[in-house]
Amino acid sequence: MDKYKTRMGDGSICYQTAQEIREDIESGVAYAAKKAKIEPLTKEEQDRIFEIITAPGYITSVDVEKLVVSTTDCGAAPFCREGAIPVKRSVEALIHERAFCSDSYDLGFTEYTYKAIKPIVRYEAQEMRNAQQQNVMPILYGAMPNMGFYTQPDGMFENWSELIPAGEIDRARAAQEGAMENCIKDILAVADEMAAAGADGINLDTCGASGDTDFLASLRATEEISQKYPNMGIMFGAAGEFVLGMHGKLTYDGKRIAGMWPHQQGEVVQKAGAAIYGPAMNTNCNESFAWNISRVTTWVKKTTETIDIPVHVNCGMGVGGICMTEMLPVDVVCRADMCLIEIGKIDGL
Amino acid sequence: MDEKEVYSLAIEAILEADADKANKALDSAKTAGIPFINVLNNGFSKGMEEFGEMFSSGEVFLPQLIVSAKVMSGAAARIEEDILASGGKIQKKGKAVIATVAGDVHDIGKGIVCTMLRAAGIEVYDLGRDVQVDAIIAKSEEVEADIIGTSTLLTHCMAEQLKLEDELKKRGIRDKYRTVVGGAPVTRKWANKIGADYYGNDGNDGVKVCNEILNKKYG
Known part of the structure; x- marks a missing residue:
């Protein structure tokens, strides 16, 4: 029986029969639909995913008229940060614009956390000014809310991850609520400086990494920034397909935040005033690419149907159906993108 | 009432x-x-x-x-x-030794499993996180456990679960225990591949699996 060369979620090459791939597609779709209580992809859509996965050739592409724009998060610094090539970030932005033809660039600091950036924000703002003066494409400033940074000994609040297992639920909730207020202040302090430096947008990245309080902090910061600086777009990137309930009781717009799936996250992100929503859906290393991308596409399709603001899916190492490898396999990346554009109807990557 | x-x-x-x-x-x-x-x-x-x-x-x-x-x-x-x-005796359902494997310090998921197992009437020995295979086996031998449950959130630490299987076989005590593996990157396929007896998808599934093991053993 003929087998197709594809990959597992960890990037390793595997060979699957047509039937095995179809079974994995069906299983991934069913998983996503059951978990988020949404409709599964249609038979035709599942057939299209199969065609894309098994398409001959190493690289696949959507038709030209279906091409989408791309935004980035701090991973956009492959030279100065990851490659240790001594170029300033403002120069790196130029390389992205003029050599890579990037649509936008996300200027970020190595210590990618609003709290850590606050003390050096003037230095960061100067870098933003330099980049803005040289580039034509939109340049955003990005970092993570990272509420875990507010717990002792790094911060002033008790560690809720220790308090919850010990049954100290009220103390854990109080600690999270205190940390949230400080986190919002730090995000706003950086946003003020970036707005003054002419940033085209601000990227709140990996929102909800510390659970529902982290997600709410990001929503409230988004609300304030969008009202104060209506011309500075906000890109809101999520941390995962499911908001963890570390607090469990928090709501936004009357909706409980814990347990929100991508389409529900998108609704509150839109309500808060974000310009772009970036859902993040993690890759399971032990499942095939077919399973992973089918699961992700099911969630994404529902998200783009639910909200009106542009949806730019996080597609990279370990998210968006892409393998959990540092050097992303091109065969998987272009196929994942195709599925998300054609079936998920995304606006960007 | x-x-x-x-x-x-x-x-x-x-x-x-x-x-x-x-x-x-x-x-x-x-x-x-x-x-x-x-x-x-x-x-x-x-x-x-x-x-x-x-x-x-x-x-x-x-x-x-x-x-x-x-x-x-x-x-x-x-x-x-x-x-x-009233002069009766307390009979626990069975004993489980639970640990997050060496190299991994993630504790919350494993803690949930322990909490739910205890609530289900199982005697739980929670060895904590970053626990070496030797320590897991030593405790299991000491308390005469029925179940050894291991968890990991890190892909590169999954090898410790395989190491546990190998070590139990090497010492000739594999059949004394039922092993259960869990954790975010762990799957049923992985459990089958390394020869673990059971896979637990989450805390609730872990309880079901352990109940199944103990029901089979003690009726």
């Missing part, structure tokens, strides 16, 4: 994490002459099962789970006290 109402109240006590309701259910049972063990099996345990399902499907969350488990533990302690006072 009749038998059915007592059981319903016990279930409600767990779902609402209400210790007062749990005590009221037991008081009512005493007045009506309903054995406490029946309230445990038909009320509190049923409530915990239902709560576990809700946790798995993302309807309730970690803080609620911990509070409900505390209510369950409180009720179980009172029931045990009552059994001992």
